[in-house]
Amino acid sequence: QQQVKQSPQSLIVQKGGISIINCAYENTAFDYFPWYQQFPGKGPALLIAIRPDVSEKKEGRFTISFNKSAKQFSLHIMDSQPGDSATYFCAASDRGSTLGRLYFGRGTQLTVWP
């Protein structure tokens, strides 16, 4: 049973372009939605997170859009850079924070060409 579905599996974007990764969930009890960035040989690192009381959160070039009625959320990376090349995971929790178990999506491997 896949709690969080993530797409696409891989994404290739030109430098300066917009990278968009989408996630969908079924469990309406989820109330915390973080995105993690993982470089090869490293552990996942928190990039940005959102709670369902807001529809959008922006931090620098990274924006989460959240659609509660559609049970979908997405990560937008503006002005994508080669240094953004990594694997991105969306996740969800039903504890309103990182204290509860996180359900991860399958990941998106982003490649940004210079």
Next chain:
Amino acid sequence: EPEVTQTPSHQVTQMGQEVILRCVPISNHLYFYWYRQILGQKVEFLVSFYNNEISEKSEIFDDQFSVERPDGSNFTLKIRSTKLEDSAMYFCASVRALAGELFFGEGSRLTVL
């Protein structure tokens, strides 16, 4: 910057052997976790630990698995009798408190032959 440290970085073992993966969480953190990632697949929750006891465990965390915080700093994951399907990257993570950021270690790669 404080970090979660894990040892060993890579361990190769024979099927049926016991394995202990070690983690040193960030010093003032109170909640501890193990996740695993089979090659090319998603990160999966194994167990959470708070106040010296398991808070939650997943269906993966069966009787072959155990966790311990023996000395107030180390946090260990023991797999009693490894199986081929236990081959994965195991990540330790910790968080200080509610609304805190979850920090992951760099992982311990376990290869079971």
